[in-house]
Amino acid sequence: MENKNTVWERLFNGIVKENPTFVLTLGMCPTLAVTTSAINGLGMGLSTTVVLALSNLMISLLQKIIPDKVRIPAFIVIIASFVTVIQLLLQGYVPDLYASLGIYIPLIVVNCIILGRAEAYASKHPPILSLFDGIGMGLGFSLALTCIGAVRELLGAGEVFGQRVMPAGYVPFSIFIMAPGAFFVLAALTAIQNKVKMIGEKKGRDMSKIQSGCGHDCLSCNQASSCRDREAVLAKEKNGQGEEA
Amino acid sequence: MSELRKVSSNPHVRDKDTTSRIMLTVTFALLPATAFGIFNFGMRAALVVAVSIAAAVLTELLFELCCKKKVTVKDFSAVVTGLLLGLNLPVSVPLWLPAVGSVFAILVVKMLFGGLGKNFMNPALAGRCFLLISFPALMTNFTCDAYAGATPLANLKAGVSVNAIDMIIGRTGGTIGETSMLAIVAGACILILAGIIDLKIPGSYLVSFVVFVTLFAFLSGRTVDGPYLAAQLAGGGLMLGAFFMATDYVTRPITQKGQYVYGLFLGFLTALFRIFGASAEGVSYAIILGNLLVPLIEKYTMPKCFGKGGERS
Numbered sequence: 263m264e265n266k267n268t269v270w271e272r273l274f275n276g277i278v279k280e281n282p283t284f285v286l287t288l289g290m291c292p293t294l295a296v297t298t299s300a301i302n303g304l305g306m307g308l309s310t311t312v313v314l315a316l317s318n319l320m321i322s323l324l325q326k327i328i329p330d331k332v333r334i335p336a337f338i339v340i341i342a343s344f345v346t347v348i349q350l351l352l353q354g355y356v357p358d359l360y361a362s363l364g365i366y367i368p369l370i371v372v373n374c375i376i377l378g379r380a381e382a383y384a385s386k387h388p389p390i391l392s393l394f395d396g397i398g399m400g401l402g403f404s405l406a407l408t409c410i411g412a413v414r415e416l417l418g419a420g421e422v423f424g425q426r427v428m429p430a431g432y433v434p435f436s437i438f439i440m441a442p443g444a445f446f447v448l449a450a451l452t453a454i455q456n457k458v459k460m461i462g463e464k465k466g467r468d469m470s471k472i473q474s475g476c477g478h479d480c481l482s483c484n485q486a487s488s489c490r491d492r493e494a495v496l497a498k499e500k501n502g503q504g505e506e507a
Numbered sequence: 508m509s510e511l512r513k514v515s516s517n518p519h520v521r522d523k524d525t526t527s528r529i530m531l532t533v534t535f536a537l538l539p540a541t542a543f544g545i546f547n548f549g550m551r552a553a554l555v556v557a558v559s560i561a562a563a564v565l566t567e568l569l570f571e572l573c574c575k576k577k578v579t580v581k582d583f584s585a586v587v588t589g590l591l592l593g594l595n596l597p598v599s600v601p602l603w604l605p606a607v608g609s610v611f612a613i614l615v616v617k618m619l620f621g622g623l624g625k626n627f628m629n630p631a632l633a634g635r636c637f638l639l640i641s642f643p644a645l646m647t648n649f650t651c652d653a654y655a656g657a658t659p660l661a662n663l664k665a666g667v668s669v670n671a672i673d674m675i676i677g678r679t680g681g682t683i684g685e686t687s688m689l690a691i692v693a694g695a696c697i698l699i700l701a702g703i704i705d706l707k708i709p710g711s712y713l714v715s716f717v718v719f720v721t722l723f724a725f726l727s728g729r730t731v732d733g734p735y736l737a738a739q740l741a742g743g744g745l746m747l748g749a750f751f752m753a754t755d756y757v758t759r760p761i762t763q764k765g766q767y768v769y770g771l772f773l774g775f776l777t778a779l780f781r782i783f784g785a786s787a788e789g790v791s792y793a794i795i796l797g798n799l800l801v802p803l804i805e806k807y808t809m810p811k812c813f814g815k816g817g818e819r820s
Contacts, residue, residue, distance in 0.1 A: 433601075437641040446615070 269394045276398025282375045283406030283448075284455045289375040293407060294444040296366050300423045303411025305359045306366060307404025309352065311397060313344045314376050318384040318396030320344075325385045337380045342371045375399060406451075413447045414438045526623070529756075530583035532701050536694035537590055537751065543690040544683035548598040548653055552683045556593030559605035563589030566613040576622075584623045588612055591631035591751060594684025595744065595791070596638070598651045604642065608634040628798045629758045632748075632791050639791070647786075654680030660742040660787040663735070671734045674741040681743070688741040695750035707766040708759060708773075709749040715774025716745065723782035745777065748790035758798040765801075765808035772804075773797045 282288045292310070297303040320340050321328075328336045349367045352360040360367065370376070379399055384392040412422050418438030420428035428434075437443050545553045567585040571578045589609050596605055612634030617626045639646045649658050656662075658681045659669040673679055677687025684691075698704045720739050724731045740746075753759065753773055760769050773793050780789020 433642060433645070435607075435641040436643075437637060440640065442640070 269391065272391055272394040273398040273401070276395060276400070277402040277405060280399075281402040281406060281455075282399050283403060283410075284452045286375075286378075287452075288378055289373050289403060291369065292366050292373060293410065293448065294441065296363055297407050297411040297414055297444060297447075298439045299415040299419070299421075300408055300412040301359070302362055303407035303409075304404060305352075305356070306363055307400070307407040309348050309363075309367065310370055310373060310375070310403055311400025313341065313348055313370055314379060314400040314403075315393055315396035316344045317341045317376055318379055318392040319389055321380045321384040322387060322389040322392035328385070333381075333385065334377075337377060337385075338371065341376050341380070345370045375403060409451060410444070410447050413451070414443050417447075418443060526582040526584065529703055530587050532703050533587050533698065533751070534583060534590060536697040536701075536703075537587075537594065537684070539690040539693045540594060540684040540687060540747065541590065543677055543687040544594060544598075547677060547686060548651055548683060551651075552598045554602065555596055555598060555600060555605050555683060556590060558602050559593030559596070559609050560586055560589035562606040562609035563592070563613050566610045567618065570614060570618045579622060582623065585613055588617070588631045588634075591684075591747075592634045594747065595631065595635045595682050597646065597649050597682055599648050600645055604638060604645060608638045611637045624757055626757055627801075628795050629752050629755050632752055632795050632798075635791050636795060649680040649682075651680070656680070658743070658787065659738060660781070663738050663742060664781070664787040669738050669742075671737040671741065674738055685744045685747050688746050691746040691750060695746075698750065698754075704750070704754040707763065708753050708770045711767045711770025712749045712753055712773045712777075713740065713745075715771040716740075716749075716777050717774075719775050719778035720782065723778050727782055739781070743781075743788045744790040748777075748794055749773075752790075752794050753797070758801060760801050760804045760808065762805055762808040762810065764810075765804045768804050768808060769797055769801065772800065 276282070280286055283293055289310075292306050296306045317337070317340050321337055324336075324340075345368060348370070349360075352363075352367060379396060383395050387395070416422050416427060417435050418440075420426060420432045420434050435443075438447065541556060544556075563585040564580050568578060568580050570576075571580075589612075592608050592612055593605055596608070612630035616628055616630040616633040617623065620626050650656070657665070657667075659674050659679045660681075662669050674686075675688045677690060679686050695704075695709070699706065717736060717740070721731050721736065724735070729735070753770070760766050776793035776796060777789045780793060781787065
């Protein structure tokens with residue numbers, strides 16, 4: 263917990279420890295919808311990374327100015343502005359990718375990773391750290407989406423990044439580039455990363471570096487329900503609700 | 508079977524029923540349909556079914572060995588799954604296809620959800636639907652040495668006349684085990700006589716199917732007569748589905764009222780898919796969709812505890 267807030271720690275946290283897709287299971291809509299190929303996954307991930315980094319930076323800079331009561335609308339306006347910029351840039355420079363991502367580009371606005379990071383991190387931490395938190399989370403998201411996209415493309419079309427990989431006699435499992443395949447691949451990859459962490463733990467290695475430990479960040483914690491500090495969590499939730507009301 | 512240790516107070520009824528005995532009876536009851544399929548389509552049909560069963564049993568065995576779980580292949584449930592999947596495939600499929608389907612059925616649908624008794628969907632049907640979505644061309648290629656062209660159901664949908672007598676006997680194209688209504692009903696009689704299944708689900712399924720298929724065919728402007736209904740009943744996987752898959756102990760509702768509701772719903776869905784759907788067949792999707800609704804059906808048809816019902820004064 264000592265060096266929690268350094269630039270490198272933030273990057274590592276986003277990519278491995280609290281990987282938004284495999285650990286936090288956030289942003290499932292684009293994860294399941296656009297990962298029909300590796301290139302789509304990468305494109306979606308990088309677009310989200312840019313928006314995430316810039317919106318985190320901006321929100322962190324404005325944290326003193328934005329009134330607490332209207333913070334969510336303010337965050338949305340900031341995020342939506344960046345998304346519009348990205349959308350126009352994609353449309354102008356990579357029309358193919360823009361066409362294949364379709365409606366999911368404007369939907370980056372409502373990606374819960376972005377709003378989640380704004381609410382949980384950027385609005386409480388200094389700008390540079392927030393920027394790198396956004397980059398880390400975005401790269402973690404890109405990595406996950408590219409992996410899912412690559413596996414789906416490999417099994418569902420026999421290709422990776424459009425290059426033929428499987429032997430000529432391979433009959434593609436078209437279910438993998440359809441909706442059910444997204445769930446199968448996401449579940450399998452999440453299981454694999456959990457297994458890797460468990461093996462590491464059994465061998466007695468210090469896994470605290472890659473195990474998603476409690477960052478006292480219950481909002482973006484997927485283990486809040488089975489948390490050891492449950493009472494603290496509940497108290498925090500209660501306080502949160504009190505604030506809302 | 509550690510969950511069975513909680514025992515209620517006596518009196519207890521002793522019975523010889525075990526999982527493996529029931530599964531063996533089901534396997535035995537499927538033999539007429541299997542034998543007819545082999546007779547109808549040749550030895551390759553036997554090969555497809557054998558690959559399917561072998562892959563199902565091996566997958567269960569390997570999974571349990573790898574995960575250091577108790578090996579349960581002796582309960583024959585994997586054999587039934589493999590056999591049902593094999594009977595639901597066309598004879599012309601390449602031999603890796605039944606293996607892929609069995610691995611999916613056992614590994615993903617059954618074992619990952621906790622093994623026999625915990626799967627929320629009929630594994631054999633889920634395996635078939637997985638294959639049907641993945642390899643539509645291979646799975647709907649019913650051309651083989653014995654028969655060419657479309658299945659009787661596809662002909663029926665297209666308005667071509669079909670021979671209902673041939674369909675009842677089973678001398679038609681289709682998947683390996685579905686063609687002969689006679690052989691399937693003979694197997695179903697074994698199950699009913701052995702007390703493994705009763706007529707609640709198959710009966711309500713078939714009755715509701717006839718009612719809705721008449722209604723929908725009428726709505727879509729077809730003439731509905733005896734041969735048409737006979738062909739609809741004998742065609743496709745309806746009989747196999749109604750007697751062997753909809754009645755699967757794990758994925759059917761446990762309440763009596765619920766079983767009627769379930770049968771009714773399956774008949775409605777099957778008729779809907781067959782008349783208005785893009786494909787001529789709809790039994791597989793109807794049953795797995797029905798499987799998903801089972802918890803809901805059970806919730807609303809659970810009988811009240813003694814003393815809890817009735818009006819309050």
